[in-house]
Amino acid sequence: MAQPETDSTHPGAPAASINSPHPTEQLNTSEKEKAEQKAFSQWRRNLSLITGLGLTPEEFQAEVEKADRKQCELRKEQLIKSSPGVRFMMNNLAKAGCPLAKNMFDCGVCDMTKSGGFSKDHGILLCQNGFFSKKHQEHTMIHEMIHMYDHCVFNVDWSNLRHHACSEVRAASLSGDCTWTREVRRGFYAFTKQHQECVKRRAILSVQANPSCPSRDAAEKAVNAVFESCYNDTRPFEEVQI
Ligand SMILES: [Zn+2]
Numbered sequence: 001m002a003q004p005e006t007d008s009t010h011p012g013a014p015a016a017s018i019n020s021p022h023p024t025e026q027l028n029t030s031e032k033e034k035a036e037q038k039a040f041s042q043w044r045r046n047l048s049l050i051t052g053l054g055l056t057p058e059e060f061q062a063e064v065e066k067a068d069r070k071q072c073e074l075r076k077e078q079l080i081k082s083s084p085g086v087r088f089m090m091n092n093l094a095k096a097g098c099p100l101a102k103n104m105f106d107c108g109v110c111d112m113t114k115s116g117g118f119s120k121d122h123g124i125l126l127c128q129n130g131f132f133s134k135k136h137q138e139h140t141m142i143h144e145m146i147h148m149y150d151h152c153v154f155n156v157d158w159s160n161l162r163h164h165a166c167s168e169v170r171a172a173s174l175s176g177d178c179t180w181t182r183e184v185r186r187g188f189y190a191f192t193k194q195h196q197e198c199v200k201r202r203a204i205l206s207v208q209a210n211p212s213c214p215s216r217d218a219a220e221k222a223v224n225a226v227f228e229s230c231y232n233d234t235r236p237f238e239e240v241q242i
Contacts, residue, residue, distance in 0.1 A: 065109055065129070072107035072128035075137050083138050085176065089145035092236040098152035100124070100145065116140040118147040120158070135176075143175035149236065159212040161222035166230040168203035169223065174237050177202060200227060 055063065079086045093100050104123025110116075115130040115137075124144040131137040150156050150167040157163045172178055178198035200223055207219040 068109075068128040069107050072126055072131070072137065075131075075134050076105065076107065076126065076141070079134070079138050079141060083141075085142045086138060086145070088237070089142055089149065093145060093149055093152065096149060096152045096236075098148065100148065105141075116144045118144045118151070120151055124148060139176040139179075143171040143177060146171040146174055153235075158210070161207055161210065161213055161218060162226050164210050164212075165203055165207050165219070165222040166226045166233075168206040169199055169227055169230040170233060172199040172202040172206075173231055174234060196227075196231065199231060200224075203227075 080090065081087075090100055100123070105126070106123070107126045107128040109129055110125065110127035112130065115127045117125045117127075119125070124141070126137065126140060126144075131140065147156075147167050150170065151158075156167055173195070178195050203223045204216070204219045207213055207222055208216050210219075213219050213222075
């Protein structure tokens, strides 16, 4: 990598020495050098964040996590204010008697296969390193809020695969996880089937990750058993939001 110009040692400037006849000038030069050194350090640090050079892997990871968290928190605040789906679910959680407190709606680091999670004890986790867009974060927020709503209203037993499957079907269907466009949804029946297939596939994957689930086969059976009734249960929405 090319070195920056500010990394020079100022060959034209007098060397600092106790014999220098111009202590004031010497001080000025020294301060100037310090300022330049500081600017260079800042410059190198900014470059390091882009390239990863100059930082230990741990430092680089910490910087990435800090940046991810900042973006996740910022988008969360924006979506709470502006997303109709997020606002609708926040209101309905409050109406159902389970208001979503800010400290139960957190950004954090997850393994790369996840984008969010709901825990009855800890609330909603948004995977700050798992979002590929703001829309993805919005869908994830709504998805997890539907799980929270189900837990609040329907008393879900999360170790019961059929209970879990029902909530996953509803969350995948209502959150926008399987959204195409409204036009396509209205105009082409085949795409309605695709929406259902997408909901089913995603619900199976989620149920499969339940520690109580012994196999993919068991997850498929649970989802198929509840699909019809849970896909059609759009509460608190009036219809599928696609
Ligand atoms: Zn889910």
